[in-house]
Amino acid sequence: MKTVTGFASATVGNVACGFDVLGFAITEPGDEVILTLHDERSSDCPVSITSIIGDGGALPLDPKKNTSSFVVLKFLEYIRTTKGIAFDGHIDLVLKKNLPLSSGMGSSAASAAAALIAANELLGSPCSKMELVHFAIEGERVACGSAHADNAAPAMLGNFILIRSYHPLDLITIKPPANLFCSLVHPHTELKTSFARSVLPKSIPLSTATQQWGNVGALVAGLLMEDYDLIGRALVDVVAEPKRAPLIPGFVEVKQAALDAGALGCSIAGSGPSVFAFSSSRQTAETVGAAMQQAFLHSKASLASDMWVSPICSEGARIVSKTP
Numbered sequence: 371m372k373t374v375t376g377f378a379s380a381t382v383g384n385v386a387c388g389f390d391v392l393g394f395a396i397t398e399p400g401d402e403v404i405l406t407l408h409d410e411r412s413s414d415c416p417v418s419i420t421s422i423i424g425d426g427g428a429l430p431l432d433p434k435k436n437t438s439s440f441v442v443l444k445f446l447e448y449i450r451t452t453k454g455i456a457f458d459g460h461i462d463l464v465l466k467k468n469l470p471l472s473s474g475m476g477s478s479a480a481s482a483a484a485a486l487i488a489a490n491e492l493l494g495s496p497c498s499k500m501e502l503v504h505f506a507i508e509g510e511r512v513a514c515g516s517a518h519a520d521n522a523a524p525a526m527l528g529n530f531i532l533i534r535s536y537h538p539l540d541l542i543t544i545k546p547p548a549n550l551f552c553s554l555v556h557p558h559t560e561l562k563t564s565f566a567r568s569v570l571p572k573s574i575p576l577s578t579a580t581q582q583w584g585n586v587g588a589l590v591a592g593l594l595m596e597d598y599d600l601i602g603r604a605l606v607d608v609v610a611e612p613k614r615a616p617l618i619p620g621f622v623e624v625k626q627a628a629l630d631a632g633a634l635g636c637s638i639a640g641s642g643p644s645v646f647a648f649s650s651s652r653q654t655a656e657t658v659g660a661a662m663q664q665a666f667l668h669s670k671a672s673l674a675s676d677m678w679v680s681p682i683c684s685e686g687a688r689i690v691s692k693t694p
């Protein structure tokens with residue numbers, strides 16, 4: 371039997387000012403999905419989740435409700451209808467959940483991207499990553515009710531991804547500056563994306579909008595020009611952060627600690643509760659991350675946390691092993 375293992379890493383959506391339109395991938399940690407191909411179909415549904423490791427039993431085993439299996443079903447439908455590949459076998463799926471749930475680290479997107487890259491390899495690579503990313507985005511609708519691409523696209527494609535348009539989907543890859551490092555701190559609490567989206571305003575004043583898109587343009591320019599000071603100046607979110615910061619105990623102190631420790635900028639990772647900061651060296655990023663953890667610990671909520679320091683991952687979802 372042919373077996374393929376796919377991997378996709380954590381991602382940070384929004385990147386402060388780029389709500390739903392900007393995201394990036396880090397190198398570790400990430401989710402793994404192991405797919406095994408059987409010639410004989412063993413149930414009506416062509417995909418079965420045989421086990422999930424590391425989720426504490428929290429995730430659905432229904433293949434239509436778990437993002438890892440849901441996106442493989444979408445992929446099989448796509449290759450049947452558009453490439454004439456009628457799959458009549460069966461796929462067993464094992465999900466190794468290394469990312470915390472409802473963390474702001476793109477957990478559901480990582481499962482989806484890892485599953486898609488493995489399924490594509492398992493069936494002879496009929497699709498490009500740019501085709502696969504459409505299904506990863508659909509997986510987000512299953513996870514949190516909205517098909518935002520700022521975790522799913524960088525999970526699949528790596529780098530920074532700017533979503534110029536959703537209809538039609540228009541993704542722009544932005545290579546990271548050489549010396550940009552991310553400190554990512556996950557406090558031991560959960561914040562569901564669907565709830566974090568429910569607290570956002572339905573409309574914003576024009577003055578707020580102009581500030582926000584000015585910073586998005588400046589952030590993209592800073593990345594492309596490798597202007598670290600500009601990147602830091604542009605990491606300002608006047609739309610989502612003001613509404614979501616109160617949902618993350620200690621956020622204000624954590625952000626200040628990051629800046630005091632030398633970070634270029636700091637904001638909420640995706641919909642939270644994780645917090646990210648950028649630095650222009652790995653050494654500074656390590657110092658910044660430790661200061662952020664201390665601030666979470668000494669805040670009123672006294673939250674323990676995990677911390678990773680990483681460059682921006684340029685590879686995206688990848689195959690880590692396969693048997694003939």
Ligand SMILES: Nc1ncnc2c1ncn2[C@@H]1O[C@H](COP(=O)(O)OP(=O)(O)OP(=O)(O)O)[C@@H](O)[C@H]1O
Nearest residue numbers: 436437471472473474475476477478481513562563
């Ligand atoms: N493979 C999966 N991994 C994580 N969540 C999944 C998965 N499949 C389905 N879900 C559903 O998605 C919900 C998590 O969605 P949510 O967006 O809040 O978390 P997340 O994707 O882990 O977080 P974030 O994108 O903020 O890191 C879970 O409650 C779960 O029911």
Ligand SMILES: N[C@@H](CCO)C(=O)O
Nearest residue numbers: 383390518567640641
């Ligand atoms: N753009 C999404 C990111 C979720 O990780 C949000 O902020 O709701």
